[in-house]
Amino acid sequence: MPLTPSGFPLFLTFDLDCETMWTGRDPAYANRPILMSQGAYGWKVGAGRVLNLLDRYGLKATFFVPGLIIDQREALIVEILRRGHEIAHHSYTHTWILNLTPDQEREEMEKGFQSIKRVTGRAPRGWRSPAAELSPITMPMLVEYNFDYSSNFFDDDSPYLHTVNGQDTKLVELPFRWVLDDAPFFQYSIVLPGRTMQSPSALLEAWKSEFDVLYAEDRMMMVAMHPEIIGQPSRIKALEGLIEHALKHPKVWIGRCDELVKDIRPGLERARLEACK
Template identity: 75%
Template sequence: MHLTSKGFPLFLTFDLDAETMWTARDAGYAKRPILMSQGAYGWKVGTDRILDLLKRHELRTTFFVPGLIVDQRPELMDRILVGGHEIAHHSYSHRWILNLSHDEEREEMERGFEAIKRVAGYAPRGWRSPAAELSDISMQLMLDYGFDYSSNFFDDDSPYLHHVDGKPTKLVELPFRWVLDDAPFFQYSIVLPGRTMQAPSAMLEAWQLELDVLHAERRMMMVGMHPQIIGQPSRLWALERLIEHAKSKGDIWMGRCDEMVADMRPRLESADP
């Protein structure tokens, strides 16, 4: 039995960090136009290429977007929404949470939350932290803002309900792992960590094998991608092959995080001790 009524949940998610991938590390990078152009590729080219791919395959997915990018690119947000996709919370400026005071973290949460409400017309339902970090108040902030799901932890291959300060909650975790992120395969910039560039076939082989095992075990699969990375032609080829591989199984649901979480929550609540 699958976790959802529509089959095995395969989450294809996109973190539209754009220039904030650089400026969050060092505000001075904003004065380096070639660095900024690498981030701009995400909103100028990559996202629309992804939207075209998703439209061809009749898929609706989730974009995690920093509030700053939401504010700067309203026309692009409109195109994402017209495609039926979800816009979820990814901080405001992509600053490292561990470098922030509690007040600064709350401000990042509030500004990003309000930016999405203005553009999308709804409060964001999910939250993914920048750079996979949480502080000692992050979990409570997610509860305070009424999020339905988090996609931050690396500790499971199945969704689960969080317990915060020893108390059960209705907050669903959609865990992932670095092998299911495009950045370790492709992120290359002279000032960013990693600096790797593998063949698209390497990523495709890993992701197809992950899908085969996770599908056989009736778990879930969370893929995290970045339009400035996966939106390049050869990498998008690999993503399309993954989508085709998933479709060939006949019982996989590729959809929006909010909708899949709403579908799976009753099963999670009945199983939670």
């Protein structure tokens, strides 16, 4: 029985971190122009290449964007929206949540929320943590802010509904894993952890194998990428290879997280009710 009425969900998501990938760890990196230029590649070159690839295949996707980048690069965000993609919440400054007080974390949430509301005209529906960390107040805050989905956890290959502080919620998790993220394959920086430069074919091989197993098991596939990384010439070809592989499969459904979550939540809620019986 397929997971959703639409078939097998493949989510192509792009975390448009740009310079905040560095400044989120240490604001002093803002004074190191060559580090900053590696982030700037995301908004100057990578994002456009990603958008053109998606257009070529008629695909819609979700971009998780720190509010600061929304405020600084509004013309690009407007262009992403014009092409039919979703803008989702990815903090305000991309600061590691472990380094924030609860008040600071709430401010990151509120400011990022307002940046998205201002530019898109509506509240964000989804949230992804900067640098894959949460605090004890994060999940309750996602419920309080009425998010439809979170894409953070690594504990499943299928979507599920969160239980927060012992309460059933309607918050859907769209999980992923590090193998479905471009950074562990390619992130190369003098100052960030992880200095790897694998070949694009290694990424494509891993992602095609992931796709084949997940598809055969009627699960879902969440791919998390960064325009400053996947938007580089050799790597965009690897992403295109995944898209071409996926589109050979009749049940595949590539789309925005917010739209698919509407489709899958009723089934998850029914399953939860059944489990209670």
